[in-house]
Amino acid sequence: xxxxxxxxxxxxxxxxxxxxxxxxxxxxxxxxxxxxxxxxxxxxxxxxxxxxxxxxxxxxxxxxxxxxxxxxxxxxxxxxxxxxxxxxxxxxxxxxxxxxxxxxxxxxxxxxxxxxxxxxxxxxxxxxxxxxxxxxxxxxxxxxxxxxxxxxxxxxxxxxxxxxxxxxxxxxxxxxxxxxxxxxxxxxxxxxxxxxxxxxxxxxxxxxxxxxxxxxxxxxxxxxxxxxxxxxxxxxxxxxxxxxxxxxxxxxxxxxxxxxxxxxxxxxxxxxxxxxxxxxxxxxxxxxxxxxxxxxxxxxxxxxxxxxxxxxxxxxxxxxxxxxxxxxxxxxxxxxxxxxxxxxxxxxxxxxxxxxxxxxxxxxxxxxxxxxxxxxxxxxxxxxxxxxxxxxxxxxxxxxxxxxxxxxxxxxxxxxxxxxxxxxxxxxxxxxxxxxxxxxxxxxxxxxxxxxxxxxxxxxxxxxxxxxxxxx
Numbered sequence: 001x002x003x004x005x006x007x008x009x010x011x012x013x014x015x016x017x018x019x020x021x022x023x024x025x026x027x028x029x030x031x032x033x034x035x036x037x038x039x040x041x042x043x044x045x046x047x048x049x050x051x052x053x054x055x056x057x058x059x060x061x062x063x064x065x066x067x068x069x070x071x072x073x074x075x076x077x078x079x080x081x082x083x084x085x086x087x088x089x090x091x092x093x094x095x096x097x098x099x100x101x102x103x104x105x106x107x108x109x110x111x112x113x114x115x116x117x118x119x120x121x122x123x124x125x126x127x128x129x130x131x132x133x134x135x136x137x138x139x140x141x142x143x144x145x146x147x148x149x150x151x152x153x154x155x156x157x158x159x160x161x162x163x164x165x166x167x168x169x170x171x172x173x174x175x176x177x178x179x180x181x182x183x184x185x186x187x188x189x190x191x192x193x194x195x196x197x198x199x200x201x202x203x204x205x206x207x208x209x210x211x212x213x214x215x216x217x218x219x220x221x222x223x224x225x226x227x228x229x230x231x232x233x234x235x236x237x238x239x240x241x242x243x244x245x246x247x248x249x250x251x252x253x254x255x256x257x258x259x260x261x262x263x264x265x266x267x268x269x270x271x272x273x274x275x276x277x278x279x280x281x282x283x284x285x286x287x288x289x290x291x292x293x294x295x296x297x298x299x300x301x302x303x304x305x306x307x308x309x310x311x312x313x314x315x316x317x318x319x320x321x322x323x324x325x326x327x328x329x330x331x332x333x334x335x336x337x338x339x340x341x342x343x344x345x346x347x348x349x350x351x352x353x354x355x356x357x358x359x360x361x362x363x364x365x366x367x368x369x370x371x372x373x374x375x376x377x378x379x380x381x382x383x384x385x386x387x388x389x390x391x392x393x394x395x396x397x398x399x400x401x402x403x404x405x406x407x408x409x410x411x412x413x414x415x416x417x418x419x420x421x422x423x424x425x426x427x428x429x430x431x432x433x434x435x436x437x438x439x440x441x442x443x444x445x446x447x448x449x450x451x452x453x454x455x456x457x458x459x460x461x462x463x464x465x466x467x468x469x470x471x472x
Contacts (some may be wrong), residue, residue, distance in 0.1 A: 021258045023212060026205030027171040031159030034200060034245065044235060049243040053253035056288040058263040063311050064293045065090055065103040069132045070305055071295035082341055083115040086296065089333050091124045095324035098126030099315060104152055107131045107142045116146060140183055150190040152228065153180060157207055158197035170206050178213060185221045192226040199235040203244045203254060211259035226265045227255060228293060231280060234273030234303065238283035248280050249287040256288045267291035270306050272298060277306040282314050296333060297345065297352060309351050328385040351384065358389040392443040394435035401427050408445060409467045426455050
């Protein structure tokens with residue numbers, strides 16, 4: 001019975017799993033580039049070996065943030081005050097249980113250092129401030145100077161990086177990485193190893209042997225060592241039976257089952273090159289990773305990272321509870337990006353775009369008038385502080401205009417406008433004239449107010465009074 005993992009044997013599934021594997025480094029002479037999958041001149045191929053691994057979602061799952069690290073690699077750097085403001089909002093969003101557990105920072109420029117220090121000085125329990133460095137002694141000295149308890153360390157693990165970028169062998173790369181990780185352990189700093197390009201790496205020939213060495217160091221030092229699985233180019237797949245190195249569930253299960261890395265030390269970091277950032281992050285949770293690494297609004301290199309706000313919603317979906325998170329902060333963060341930072345959020349972006357819960361079709365508006373649950377994904381006003389909206393255009397019809405009245409002026413049931421009211425027909429007539437001349441854009445709130453004023457100024461003043469009374 002010694003080769004049976006106690007964790008699984010004593011776990012909720014009561015399943016015995018043999019665990020007598022020992023994968024050693026395969027120090028190959030030529031790089032393994034998986035040319036059958038990645039020939040570069042065609043779309044990367046999906047290969048199946050029809051091997052399945054069991055679901056194993058940990059009891060505790062959480063989110064970590066890379067807005068101020070990876071999120072700054074595709075846009076102009078944030079100002080220090082903006083970083084402090086967003087960090088504070090992240091803390092409120094994550095709630096008292098710290099569902100947003102950590103946030104990582106650069107430590108290179110004076111601005112980086114000031115932002116990190118000011119966020120530390122806030123004294124917030126969550127998210128914890130961590131850093132990120134390359135695997136060299138010079139960068140490690142920066143971390144020690146900043147009094148950071150955990151740092152990410154770049155440890156590229158595919159032969160694309162080891163052979164073609166670093167001009168090293170696998171053995172040389174492994175020795176280099178282990179040297180800097182040991183230095184972190186000697187200083188009492190928790191290392192977080194960023195397994196860059198893991199979805200093109202030789203899982204059994206390099207990833208598992210490296211992870212096994214980290215497990216040994218962890219056991220010897222008593223200091224936890226995290227593994228961040230970096231899907232650097234978004235190649236990860238969550239399809240049942242898909243083969244390594246692209247299998248998200250295979251990577252997570254393999255690290256847990258073959259290398260003995262516990263769930264709380266496994267983190268997924270994915271990019272959105274193939275529109276799979278969210279589903280791959282969720283899959284990593286379901287198959288045993290406790291943490292998923294995200295950035296606000298998904299802002300990150302190339303197509304971006306996994307959007308943090310998306311995983312907040314995924315968390316609530318999987319766990320059946322928000323666990324104290326303040327989801328209204330998602331809306332506040334979106335407003336901050338647009339008003340204070342000047343970032344234009346694509347209007348169709350789920351949860352944060354201005355059109356995400358806005359409808360234009362008249363038949364949809366008619367349904368919303370009867371019961372907004374018919375065409376709204378959930379109670380966006382209660383959860384996100386975002387009322388469902390209707391944009392008035394040539395397709396809105398009477399129902400759409402009536403809904404706009406009620407939403408814009410925040411009318412209670414006793415004051416609500418019906419689509420059969422004469423004022424609605426009068427407004428529709430003037431709106432239709434706009435589109436009869438070739439207009440294609442939606443009517444603005446300002447234009448709608450001006451139309452109402454032109455029809456009945458006293459009625460407009462009454463509506464304005466009701467809106468002011470409700471909001472104050």
